Amino acid sequence: MQVSLLQCQSSRSVADNIAFIESQLKQLNRTDGAQMVVLPECCLLFGGQESQQLQYATRAEDSKLKQALAELAAQYQVVLVAGSIPILAADGRVYNRCYVFDHDGSELGQYDKLHLFDVEVSDGTKQYRESDAFCPGERIVVVDTPLGKLGLAICYDIRFSDLFRALREAGAEMIAVPAAFTKVTGEAHWQVLLQARAIETQCFVFGAAQWGAHNGGSRETWGQSMIVSPWGEIIAQKPQGTGWLQADIDLQSVHSIRAKMPVMGHNRFIAPQLKL
Numbered sequence: 655m656q657v658s659l660l661q662c663q664s665s666r667s668v669a670d671n672i673a674f675i676e677s678q679l680k681q682l683n684r685t686d687g688a689q690m691v692v693l694p695e696c697c698l699l700f701g702g703q704e705s706q707q708l709q710y711a712t713r714a715e716d717s718k719l720k721q722a723l724a725e726l727a728a729q730y731q732v733v734l735v736a737g738s739i740p741i742l743a744a745d746g747r748v749y750n751r752c753y754v755f756d757h758d759g760s761e762l763g764q765y766d767k768l769h770l771f772d773v774e775v776s777d778g779t780k781q782y783r784e785s786d787a788f789c790p791g792e793r794i795v796v797v798d799t800p801l802g803k804l805g806l807a808i809c810y811d812i813r814f815s816d817l818f819r820a821l822r823e824a825g826a827e828m829i830a831v832p833a834a835f836t837k838v839t840g841e842a843h844w845q846v847l848l849q850a851r852a853i854e855t856q857c858f859v860f861g862a863a864q865w866g867a868h869n870g871g872s873r874e875t876w877g878q879s880m881i882v883s884p885w886g887e888i889i890a891q892k893p894q895g896t897g898w899l900q901a902d903i904d905l906q907s908v909h910s911i912r913a914k915m916p917v918m919g920h921n922r923f924i925a926p927q928l929k930l
C-alpha cells in the first residue's frame with residue numbers, strides 16, 4: 655500500500671483550507687495499489703478564536719467540515735485519515751476529532767483527542783490552553799481499515815507512551831498522528847517522539863503536521879511530517895513547505911519485527927488503564 659501525508663499551512667478560512675487539500679489531492683502521484691492519505695490536526699480550521707472553533711463545532715450529522723472531508727475521500731477514492739475538526743457531541747461538549755473515511759466516503763471510525771495541550775511554551779503564544787475550546791476524549795481507538803489496523807493519536811498525545819502501548823495491545827499495526835506541533839517544542843522533541851513510539855509499539859507511525867507561520871504569523875508550527883517504520887527508520891519526511899510526502903509500506907514487516915523481537919510478550923508490566 656501507499657501512504658501519503660499532506661503537510662498543510664491551514665488558516666482560519668475553511669474554504670481556503672478545503673481548496674488547498676482538494677488541489678493537492680488532484681495532483682497526488684499515486685501508484686496502482688491501495689492508498690491511505692493522512693491530513694494534519696486542525697486541517698480545516700487552524701488557530702481560530704475559541705468562539706470560531708465553537709461556531710464551526712456543529713453536531714456530526716450537521717457538520718459541513720465532516721461532510722467535505724467524506725466527499726473528498728469518495729471523490730479521490732482514498733482511505734482518508736481526516737486530521738481533526740471540531741465536533742459538538744450530544745453531551746454538549748466540543749471534541750477535537752479525527753475521522754477516518756473509506757474509499758466511498760463512508761465512516762470507518764472516529765477518535766477524540768485524549769490529551770489537551772495546556773502548556774507554557776517559550777514562543778510568541780506562550781500559554782496554550784486547548785481545554786478552553788475542547789473537552790478530552792474518553793477512549794482509545796483502533797480502526798479496522800481495508801488496509802490494516804490503524805491506531806489514532808493526535809499531536810500532544812504523542813508524549814503519552816501509555817496510550818501507544820494501549821493502541822498496540824488493541825491490535826494496531828500502524829498509528830496515524832495528525833499534529834500541529836509548535837516550532838519550539840517540535841524542534842526539540844517531535845522526531846524523537848515519533849521514532850520512540852514506532853520502536854516501542856513496532857508499528858508504522860504517520861506524523862502528518864502543520865507547517866510554518868499561520869494566519870499572518872500569529873502562530874508558528876514545526877512541520878517535519880514523517881513516516882517512520884516499525885524499526886524506527888524515517889522512510890519519508892518533509893522538513894518544510896506544504897505538500898506531499900509518500901512511502902510504499904508493507905505491513906508484513908510489522909509482523910516479522912514482532913516475531914523476532916517479541917517485546918509485548920517480554921513486558922513484565924501490566925497494561926495501563928485510562929483515567930476517566
Ligand SMILES: O=C(O)CNC(=O)[C@H](CS)NC(=O)CCC(=O)C(=O)O
Nearest residue numbers: 696700701771809810834835836839
Ligand atoms: O489551536 C489550533 O488551532 C490547532 N491546534 C493545535 O495547535 C494543538 C492544540 S493547541 N497543538 C498541540 O497539541 C501542540 C502539541 C505540541 O506542540 C507539543 O506536544 O509539544
